[in-house]
Amino acid sequence: MELTEIPAPDFDLAMTLNSGQVFHWKKIGNGFSGTIGDLPFYIEQRQSALKVYGGGTPSPAREPCALPRIVAHYFALDHPLPKICASFPDDPVMNAARTFCRGLRIIRQPRWECLATFVCSSVKQVAHIRQISKALRERFGVANNHVVRAFPSAERLARSSERDLRKCALGYRAKNLLATAQLVASGEADLEAWSALSDADLYKKLCGLPGVGPKIANCVMLFAYERLRAFPIDVWITRVLRQHYLPQKKKRTVQQLRQFSEAHFGEYGGYAQQYLFHHARTTRAADLGQASVSTKART
DNA sequence: GACCAGGCCGAGC
DNA sequence: GCTCGGCATGGT
Numbered sequence: 001m002e003l004t005e006i007p008a009p010d011f012d013l014a015m016t017l018n019s020g021q022v023f024h025w026k027k028i029g030n031g032f033s034g035t036i037g038d039l040p041f042y043i044e045q046r047q048s049a050l051k052v053y054g055g056g057t058p059s060p061a062r063e064p065c066a067l068p069r070i071v072a073h074y075f076a077l078d079h080p081l082p083k084i085c086a087s088f089p090d091d092p093v094m095n096a097a098r099t100f101c102r103g104l105r106i107i108r109q110p111r112w113e114c115l116a117t118f119v120c121s122s123v124k125q126v127a128h129i130r131q132i133s134k135a136l137r138e139r140f141g142v143a144n145n146h147v148v149r150a151f152p153s154a155e156r157l158a159r160s161s162e163r164d165l166r167k168c169a170l171g172y173r174a175k176n177l178l179a180t181a182q183l184v185a186s187g188e189a190d191l192e193a194w195s196a197l198s199d200a201d202l203y204k205k206l207c208g209l210p211g212v213g214p215k216i217a218n219c220v221m222l223f224a225y226e227r228l229r230a231f232p233i234d235v236w237i238t239r240v241l242r243q244h245y246l247p248q249k250k251k252r253t254v255q256q257l258r259q260f261s262e263a264h265f266g267e268y269g270g271y272a273q274q275y276l277f278h279h280a281r282t283t284r285a286a287d288l289g290q291a292s293v294s295t296k297a298r299t
Numbered sequence: 300g301a302c303c304a305g306g307c308c309g310a311g312c
Numbered sequence: 313g314c315t316c317g318g319c320a321t322g323g324t
Binding site: 301302303304306307308309310311312 | 321
Binding site: 166 | 314318319320321323324
């Protein structure tokens with residue numbers, strides 16, 4: 001394995017990998033093992049630098065200096081994070097999230113891997129999505145002699161069956177994953193070509209795929225197409241918006257939440273959303289943990 | 300052992 | 313156009 005070190009200012013590796021945008025990185029020692037596309041990596045953060053072991057076996061097809069570029073691109077180290085955070089609205093909830101999530105970046109994920117993973121994500125907790133990602137990689141991914149296998153291609157999953165996919169604890173999502181894999185494998189859904197589309201057209205295309213609706217389409221736009229405005233609204237964000245931004249006796253409709261968030265969070269709304277999501281989810285989980293501990297102590 | 304989870308889809312209004 | 317139930321499964 002080659003070892004390189006790359007500068008990574010304004011970046012928190014653990015925060016980014018644990019924020020619920022990517023699900024396959026495994027904590028090992030002081031760092032994380034995972035893949036970027038088909039390449040295996042082990043990455044440790046040392047202050048504002050990353051120590052990168054990786055890329056698997058060096059191949060003549062790849063220039064030696066390519067690895068730092070691949071890593072820096074994946075973690076979007078070129079995103080102007082101070083400017084992005086400064087663009088967030090100035091209010092108590094957003095400010096708390098911004099402070100809590102310092103160094104969190106929106107990763108540039110491979111399109112198919114991101115789409116497939118989020119098709120599997122509906123009404124699943126983050127911990128379970130990780131399990132599904134792992135199961136799919138181990139059952140269908142190519143062995144790479146590494147801790148984490150690469151995500152299986154659309155072609156590979158298209159050749160599987162709903163029965164086999166269900167063995168990865170997918171439940172009813174198996175049918176959608178298979179159908180979407182077949183559309184992508186056949187070329188009918190050309191994920192790479194779609195990167196040239198406008199936000200609105202890309203959104204329509206994604207929503208045309210089995211198992212993809214407004215929420216998952218926005219996740220894929222944000223995490224795989226670098227549409228940093230895209231604002232996925234899941235149960236956590238719905239709670240945040242209803243509690244802190246649009247409190248009202250009469251429940252706001254999903255439509256109202258969409259209109260508000262698109263207008264209110266601006267150019268980097270997707271980043272703001274991710275900060276709000278991760279902060280809400282993490283602090284809520286901590287609260288629940290505390291509560292159960294104190295309950296136990298009392299009984 | 301309930302309750303909940305990064306929703307989507309078709310059916311019935 | 314909108315609301316509502318069904319869908320599988322495991323973590324908390």
